[in-house]
Amino acid sequence: MIKSSKPIKVLLGLLGGAVILGGCNAPTFGAFRGATTQGHDEFKLWVGFAIAGICVAVLVWGLIFWAIARYRRKGNEIPRQFHEHIPLEIIYTTLPIIIIGVLFYFTVVTENQIDAVSSHPNEIVHVLAYRWGWRFSYYNQSDKSQGVAIETAAQPKLLAQPATSKEYPQLVIPEGETVRIVLNSADVVHGFYIPAFNFSRYALPGVTNTFDFTPTQLGVFRGQCSQYCGLYHSEMLFSVKVVSPSSFDQWITSQQITQSQSGGSR
Ligand SMILES: [Cu+2]
Incomplete structure (x- = not known):
């Protein structure tokens, strides 16, 4: 019985690995897939962290349960006692440093990609x-006087509507x-x-934060103050409504006409 359980464990391990690494149907580990190129980069980093965490958890829990099973009390037998084990101590000191170094490297690379701003954005x-x-x-860029503004219209009151409600402004x-x-x-x-962009940034009085989005997915997404x-x-x-470039041009033109006629914004 004990002997036959080993192949099953190996099979379960392989199946688990296949599910984790299995392409687009892989779990998202609680993150959004990212509806912008920047958000998708963040998603890939997050998945990498999650997989690294699972590998460490499997190793640690595996060793703990192995030690519990292997060295469980058998009569008065006491396991061999060690004062020190230098190779093991070197491994468990250097391995976490390497893991943290790798995660740090990918974090810096990804954050630099996300924070990179184009010298010629299409829209500002x-x-x-x-x-x-x-x-x-x-x-x-080509029409500095575009002057379209969309903003929260109502005075503060508790509406408790979904973010996509017309009560709230739409970007x-x-x-x-x-x-x-x-x-x-x-x-x-x-x-x-x-959330769908895997992105949040402080809006600070007296400080200007600048960043770029390159949306990759049409749709309407929720936004909120965090x-x-x-x-x-x-x-x-x-x-946030992501539309095709032609629909965007139509929308901005219609907004320009509406707002120049009304002399204000929504
Ligand atoms: Cu706020």
């Missing part, structure tokens, strides 16, 4: 966070193009968080 959106809403002001951006976000806060610390900023923090919601 100034995002202003304030208690309790968002203002998205559009600027175009519309084109798929496959580089969108520069220039982020500020008008009052206190806020957090500009889009820093508790006061009474109506929970109402600091917005949505």
